[in-house]
Amino acid sequence: MTGISKRFPGVVANDGVSFEAAPGEVHALLGENGAGKTTLSNILTGLYRPDEGEIELYGESVRFQSPRDALDAGICMVHQHFRLVEPFSVAENVVLGDHRGEGRRFVLRTSATEQRVDELSQRYGLAVNPKAKIWQLSIGEQQRVEILKALYRDARILILDEPTAVLTPQEAEMLFVTLRSMFDEGKTVIFISHKLHEVKAVADRVTVLRGGRTVATVDAGPSTPRSLAALMVGREVDIHRGRMRESAPGEEIVLAVEGVTVPDDRGGNALRDVSLEIRSGEILGVAGVAGNGQRELAEAISGMRAHSTGTVRVGGDRLRPGDPRAAIAARVAHVQEDRLGTGLAPSLSIARNTAFKTYRSPPASRGPFLMLRNMAAAARSLISTYDVKAPGPETPARNLSGGNLQKLVLGREFQGDPRVLVVAQPTRGLDVGAIESVHAYIGGAADRGVAVLLISEDLEEILGLADRVIVLYEGSVAGEVDATSATVAELGFLMAGGKSE
Amino acid sequence: MKLERRLTQPRWLPIAVPVGSLVVAFAIMGVILVLTGRSAWETYWKIVEAGFTGNGALSATLISATPILFTGLAAAAAFRMQLFNIGAEGQLYLGAIGASWIALQLGDRDVTSTPVFVVAMCVAAAVLGAFWALIPGVLRAFARTNEIITSLMLNYVAGLLLTYLIFDSASYWRDTSTLQARSFPQGKPIPEASNWPTFGSSVIVPLGFLIGILAALGLWVLYSRMRFGFEVGVMADSPRAARYAGMRTRRKILAVMALSGAIAGIGGASQIGDFTYTLDGSPTGLQAAAFGYTGIVVAALARYNPVAVCLVAVLIGGLLNAGYTLQGPDFPSGLVGVMQGIILFCALGGELLLRYRLRITRLWPNKPVVEAPS
Amino acid sequence: MSVNDSLIVIVLAQAVLYGTPLLYAALGELLAERSGVLNLGVEGMMLFGAAIGFWITQRVEGSTSVVLFLAVLAAAIAGAAMAAIHAFLVITLRANQIVSGLALTIFAGGLGLSAYVGTELGLADLPATHQFGDLDVLGLGDLPAVGPVLFDQSALVYASWGLTLLVALYLGRTRWGLNVRAVGEAPASADAMGINVTLYRYVHVLVGGAFAGVAGACYSLSITAGWTSGDTLVGGAGWIAIALVIFAFWRAELCLVGAYLFGALSALPFALQAREVDVTPEFLYALPYVMTIVVLVIVSTGLSKRRLGAPAALGVPYVREER
Secondary structure (H helix, E strand, C coil), rough: EEEEEEEEEEEEEEEEEECCCCCCCCCECCCCCCCCHHHHHHHCCCCCCCCCCEEEEEEECCCCCHHHHHCCEEEEEECCCCCCCCCEEHHHHCCCCCCHHHCCCEEEEEEHHHHHHHHHHHHCCCCCCCCCEEHHHHHHHHHHHHHHHHHHHHCCCEEEEEEHHHHHHHHHHHHHHCCCCCCCCEEEEEECCCCCCHHHHCCCCCEEEEECEEEEEEECCCCHHHHHHHHHHHHHHCCCCCCCCCCCCCCCEEEEEEEEEEEECCCCCCEEEEEEECCCCCEEEEEEECCCCHHHHHHHHCCCCCEEEEEEEEECCCCCCCHHHHHHCCEEEEEECCCCCCCCCCCCCCCHHCCCCCCCCCEEEEEEECCCCHHHHHHHHHHHHHCCCCCCCCHHHHHHCCCHHHHHHEEEEEEEECCEEEEEEECCCCCCCHHHHHHHHHHHHHHHHCCEHHHHHHHEEEHHHCEEEEEECEEEEEEEEECCCHHHHHHHHCCCCCCCC | CCCECCCCCCCHHHHHHHHHHHHHHHHHHHHHHCCCCCHHHHHHHHHHHHHCCCCHHHHHHHHHHHHHHHHHHHHHHHHCCCCCCCHHHHHHHHHHHHHHHHHHHHHCCCCCCCHHHHHHHHHHHHHHHHHHHHHHHHHHHHHHHHHHHHHHHHHHHHHHHHHHHHHHCCCCCCCCCCCCHHHHCEEEEHHHHHHHCCCCCCCCHHHHHHHHHHHHHHHHHHHHHHHHHHHHHHHHCHHHHHCCCCCCHHHHHHHHHHHHHHHHHHHHHHHHHHCCCCCCCCCCCCHHHHHHHHHHHHHHCCCHHHHHHHHHHHHHHHHHHHHHHHHCCCCCCCCHHHHHHHHHHHHHHHHHHHEEECCCCCCCCCCCCCCCCC | CCCCCHHHHHHHHHHHHHHHHHHHHHHHHHHHHHHHCCCHHHHHHHHHHHHHHHHHHCCCCCCCCHHHHHHHHHHHHHHHHHHHHHHHHHHHHHCCCHHHHHHHHHHHEEEEEEEHHHHHCCCCCCCCCCCEEEEEHHHHHHCCCCCHHHHHEEHHHHHCCCCCCCCEEEEEEEHHHHHHHHHCHHHHHHHCCCCCCCHHHHHHHHHHHHHHHHHHHHHHHHCCCCCCCCCCCCCCCHHHHHHHHCCCCCCCHHHHHHHHHHHHHHHHHHHHCCCCCCCCCCHHHHHHHHHHHHHHHHHHCCHHHHHHHCCCCCCCCCCCCCC
């Protein structure tokens, strides 16, 4: 790919990016969130059309008008958010849209397809039942289906977008084994990631993207995590962030969760008999691979999801399960993972969004009537205090960038003078400046005596901010460690299901 | 050419687009008229005359506009919250049933005060209309059942109920006093004192229309200046955010559906009190008028703004009225529906321009092929 | 059929007669909804198709079979043309599907285009020159019970049976059927797999419109054999067809069962009254609507949604963000 540029309203995602990969190579695309990796791969797979630039495949210039062209050319992608049809079976998903070979038949031959899927899954070590429906499978199994789709089509180039984000370390290992068997066959694997150690472990060469531009293409062997990080961020960076604050928890137990079982969306339980305590001024980190109950824990505490057993107490008072209002009244603040999806209403103005917690009483309202001017004034003060870059209080929330949204939500939550702060993935997708601000706000809250529950996939972040860390594995607490003395390796072990001694 | 989502909306756009789409609609219709051998200008002029400027035209237009003002408000109230209540038709019928019942009952008890009748009829109509709307409302709130189909089905059930009351039963509503009434089923006429007053002399304004305007103002205040409307706005944009903010979505769904049904019901009361003075169950009466569905068209054209609904209701009412008056060889039946349809199509199409911007770019620029580094 | 035939036979035969247009319209709407597009304009499309079909029989000379064939074809094209408006608005212009469908009903319906065309062409009160008669298949029409129901129906009825089978096989067993189901369930996934979402939606909405047109022709060419202005020709069957799709859990075979069930319920009151059984007709007429509500509630509660059929992306415009 040479000189690729792609612009969206308000942002330049790719700016003259050039990158190339050879057959039988595992080539990693490394960069922070927002560096342009996903956009680039979407262009390669025909989902987007570039504003400028050329793509050459095996020496020939190609133009993809749609995903179909890319698929025909042998390029397959496993997206971060799977492109599967849930009510269909594995076999049906694999064969969907295939118009070559077996797929050319007008009438479907289900059993033949299932057989072929079986063969492929045996050959590449991707065990999955071809007749099973997608909604019945685990995330790891669903990812295998995605890879099978590519193998079924004899893909020559396989693109994996942050594949290990949803896998345990063991499953990630299995994936790497599968990948190695693929490049033995001369296939090219393009591996998109922001995790340095993975890239180092699996890739032959690495292209680093930053701010939509190519920074460098280096061989993985001689590079170190530190040199790669430097390229990613643009300066020498101490990748072990170290402690960001002094631990000084108070005496009083502010949040007490006892024996809580929380249902998930599929009819089972996301959390089983979980207990934890947080004191005032203490930060409890929650580590674990996504999907082990973290989101449900946050939702249970903030009342968005009803727990079926156990109690949640704030300052000794029991909160009614599944009642967000009770949590709000108890001054529990919840900063969600998907800011624009759950914490904010995208089309509404900043002024209205900041009034979520305050609109029921003066000054935002008087009786049943809204005091719109007061709401706008409150929004303006929040915008300036938390350094949110926005044209004004009437701007729709969706116009703001990720960092500014996060600051906005944090500002809103802090306005309510919370006693408990539940914050999930606070710095996902933010640039370095915003990350620092957010860490400062969280640390500052703890210093003021707020009990903080910090859920994060970024182990460095947890170890840097938290006092203690618990690890969630399959809905239970796998272990608890002291943040000042724990290592990433220890946490990884617990995250994969190992039991602490 | 490509469509890009807009980041900001220039102030003039929400006015320019609906007006522009109206202009386009009339242009298209003009073409159709000419193609069928008629003069477009003449036809439009006749419509304006029959609907608005002619003798007594405006009064007749208000008669057509009043019911669709109510059903338009009902639709707007619900659609603003992404609750697609298309049951205003049935809710109006239920309102009519309730209003005529209470009018007859009070008449039997020799009540003579018109204000009492008016209030009673409105209340009864609102209650029954709200009840009818709460059926799909409850199903939506508690069983997550799609309210579009349920409210639609209930329209038919309501229509059948109406027919039953007048045609196939010896119900309270049915007039059995004369031989003629017994052979050709019809509803009992409501007492004279319960006939709703009208206002004005050159232009006759039915009481119902004024009640409708009041309802529109009330709805506007409710949705833009009160906490109720704030919550509706959040729920419509992001149900998860609403839950997160502790808003009680289920209660709101019930409240909005009930409100919507009540407004439609009062429209039914107005039909009885203002115009028909009896419950008209015949297939050519209430049931053929399609007030409910036309109301949705009105609401959509008004972009669900209650104040705009008043204006659009009068405009569409004028169009409908002109259609009835002008019907004949020169003005074919069917033109009214065609015109309504085209206006709505253009409005729907114009809607796109409000949310997206049209950009003309060349997708793959003609650059020379660059040698890829080997 | 003689008056001595049992009640059941009469009702069944009537059920098939009145159920056939419902079946055509429902199959059409089924295809559209499977691709994720809700088309509430069925009533309008049926009325327009009825008018155009009848017009062809009046204008074209030829043998009955040929004329009728052309009439049905014309009705299908008419329905598809109406559907095209809706398709353009909701697929390309991403308009609200409910409002657009209602607009189509008003535009094409009894106070709209079909009335316009009908009066312009002077179709009202014309005697039917050609109409579908009952075909006595293999001479079996006189068999007791089964005869009148199965073997003494018009070509439209038999064609509808074939169509039901075709649609069922199409959706369940062919590649294109799999693709369209994917488009309705998860358009983003289908798009990523190289399926042209826009094309599939257009095609299925247009075909749905064609079926609706044929359904309308069932009235003007067979059941009523004539044309009248206004809504009474079709009498709300379009709306019943929409309900029927849901009642049938979005499956073609069940559409057939449901269509005849609903048809029977509309024929039952007359048959019962002829036998002097006192029954409130409105109650029976209301049953299909109430049953549909019940089915809808069942379909929507909880997990059953996944397995019982509502296409997940129904009613939502598909936007491939920032092409």
